[in-house]
Amino acid sequence: MQVFRNIHVLPGVEGDCNVYIADDELVIDTGTGRFFPDMKREIESISDIATLKTIINTHHHFDHTGGNKKFRDWLCAEIHIHQKDRDCLESGETLAEAFGERPRVTTVDRLLKDKSIIKTKNFRFEVIHTPGHTPGSVCLYDRAKRILISGDTISGRTDFPGGSREDMTKSLRKLSELNISYLFPGHGAAKSGGVGFVIKQAMAGIQKNAAV
Numbered sequence: 454m455q456v457f458r459n460i461h462v463l464p465g466v467e468g469d470c471n472v473y474i475a476d477d478e479l480v481i482d483t484g485t486g487r488f489f490p491d492m493k494r495e496i497e498s499i500s501d502i503a504t505l506k507t508i509i510n511t512h513h514h515f516d517h518t519g520g521n522k523k524f525r526d527w528l529c530a531e532i533h534i535h536q537k538d539r540d541c542l543e544s545g546e547t548l549a550e551a552f553g554e555r556p557r558v559t560t561v562d563r564l565l566k567d568k569s570i571i572k573t574k575n576f577r578f579e580v581i582h583t584p585g586h587t588p589g590s591v592c593l594y595d596r597a598k599r600i601l602i603s604g605d606t607i608s609g610r611t612d613f614p615g616g617s618r619e620d621m622t623k624s625l626r627k628l629s630e631l632n633i634s635y636l637f638p639g640h641g642a643a644k645s646g647g648v649g650f651v652i653k654q655a656m657a658g659i660q661k662n663a664a665v
C-alpha cells in the first residue's frame with residue numbers, strides 16, 4: 454500500500470511491525486520474519502529489488518528485526534542500526550521469547566548515528582536518535598517533505614529492558630519541535646496531519662505512568 458509517493462507500507466499483522474519500503478532503496482524494519490514469504494511476494498510486486506540494498510532497524514525489538522536475516526539473504530542488503538541497540542541485536546537479546554520465538558542473532562553491517570543523513574533518489578532522511586523505548590531507538594525525518602518514520606518512539610512505551618521514561622520524555626520533546634505532516638509509525642495506521650497532537654498524547658501518557 455502506498456502511503457506517500459515512493460513510500461510503501463506492508464502493514465504489520467499479529468504483533469508484527471509495519472515494514473516500509475522507500476524509493477526501492479530502503480527497507481525500514483523487517484517484522485518477526487513469520488510473514489516473510491508474503492512480504493517478499495508483495496515487495497516484488499511493488500518494487501525493484503535490485504536496488505533495495507539497505508535495511509534500517511528503528512530499534513532492536515524482535516517484532517522489528519526478526520526478519521533481518523531472511524531479508525538480508527534475499528536482497529544481499531546491509532543492516533543498519535544505532536550503536537546503542539547493536540549489542541542486543543548481535544547477542545539475540547531482542548525479546549524474541551515474548552513473541553513465542555527463539556532468539557536470532559544478527560550481525561550488524563553499519564551503525565546509525567544521530568544526525569547522519571540517508572539519501573535516496575527522492576528522500577533525504579535525517580537519523581534522529583530518540584532513546585526511551587530502547588537506548589538505540591531512532592526515527593527517520595525528511596525535513597523538506599515533513600515525513601517522520603517513527604519506529605516505536607511515538608508509542609511512548611518504556612516498560613521494556615533498557616527503556617527510560619526520562620529519555621523518552623526528552624525524545625518526544627525533540628520530536629515535538631519538528632515540522633511533521635506525515636507520521637509513519639512502527640505499528641498502526643499512517644497519519645497525515647495532527648501529528649503534534651499525537652506526540653503530545655504520547656508525552657501525557659508517560660507522565661501518567663510516571664505518577665503511578
Ligand SMILES: [Zn+2]
Binds near residue numbers: 514586
Ligand atoms: Zn519496540
